[in-house]
Amino acid sequence: MPKTVDGQITMEKTPSYFVTNEAPKRIHSMAKDIKLIVVVRNPVTRAISDYTQTLSKKPEIPTFEVLAFKNRTLGLIDASWSAIRIGLYALHLENWLQFFPLSQILFVSGERLIVDPAGEMAKVQDFLGLTRVVTEKHFYFNKTKGFPCLKKPEDSGAPRCLGKSKGRTHPRIDPDVIHRLRKFYKPFNMMFYQMTGQDFQWEQEEGDK
Numbered sequence: 001m002p003k004t005v006d007g008q009i010t011m012e013k014t015p016s017y018f019v020t021n022e023a024p025k026r027i028h029s030m031a032k033d034i035k036l037i038v039v040v041r042n043p044v045t046r047a048i049s050d051y052t053q054t055l056s057k058k059p060e061i062p063t064f065e066v067l068a069f070k071n072r073t074l075g076l077i078d079a080s081w082s083a084i085r086i087g088l089y090a091l092h093l094e095n096w097l098q099f100f101p102l103s104q105i106l107f108v109s110g111e112r113l114i115v116d117p118a119g120e121m122a123k124v125q126d127f128l129g130l131t132r133v134v135t136e137k138h139f140y141f142n143k144t145k146g147f148p149c150l151k152k153p154e155d156s157g158a159p160r161c162l163g164k165s166k167g168r169t170h171p172r173i174d175p176d177v178i179h180r181l182r183k184f185y186k187p188f189n190m191m192f193y194q195m196t197g198q199d200f201q202w203e204q205e206e207g208d209k
């Protein structure tokens with residue numbers, strides 16, 4: 001990690017840390033007062049997104065419906081499949097709470113980040129003790145992309161959306177499989193809401209895009 005001088009903060013992003021058993025201990029031994037930010041979204045949608053990403057690199061892999069089950073007739077979900085395992089947020093968080101207090105962790109809603117990017121960014125800036133510099137005026141909704149993009153009003157730079165690999169169309173998944181996955185995740189989600197004191201409302205969602 002680069003050295004930080006007064007008035008600077010060092011930021012590093014590695015999505016896999018949250019689900020890596022050794023990470024909390026290692027990070028704690030490096031910096032006990034570090035602030036941690038975790039972006040979470042409905043684990044069912046997350047699993048499909050994860051699968052979509054793998055599929056784009058390896059088109060020959062089995063269908064999502066096949067990979068999701070150990071035994072589909074018995075409705076036995078394959079929780080060892082990483083796309084499913086990563087969404088067991090409560091279990092991963094348990095590891096982090098052995099080393100860090102909840103006050104050092106900010107959970108950003110992936111769903112809210114899409115509908116209200118400025119609102120979520122306000123929370124991030126407050127959490128980091130920064131003045132709110134990034135606000136509504138920095139975002140616009142790009143209809144072609146179907147997501148918010150950055151306007152960059154301060155400089156004359158062109159607007160910037162995330163790359164093609166972010167916000168891809170997901171394959172259609174059998175609604176019965178989605179239903180089973182929602183049931184599977186529900187107790188873990190409830191545990192996660194309880195642990196974080198935040199209700200991410202994943203049970204209220206109509207569909208999984």
Ligand SMILES: Nc1ncnc2c1ncn2[C@@H]1O[C@H](COP(=O)(O)OS(=O)(=O)O)[C@@H](OP(=O)(O)O)[C@H]1O
Nearest residue numbers: 015049050052113114147148149162165166167168
């Ligand atoms: N503004 C904006 N533009 C595009 N995409 C957006 C945006 N905000 C959130 N998202 C959602 O971010 C999802 C991709 O994030 P990842 O977690 O895969 O990214 S990363 O691997 O951590 O870099 C990506 O998931 P998919 O839709 O499955 O591709 C998006 O739904």
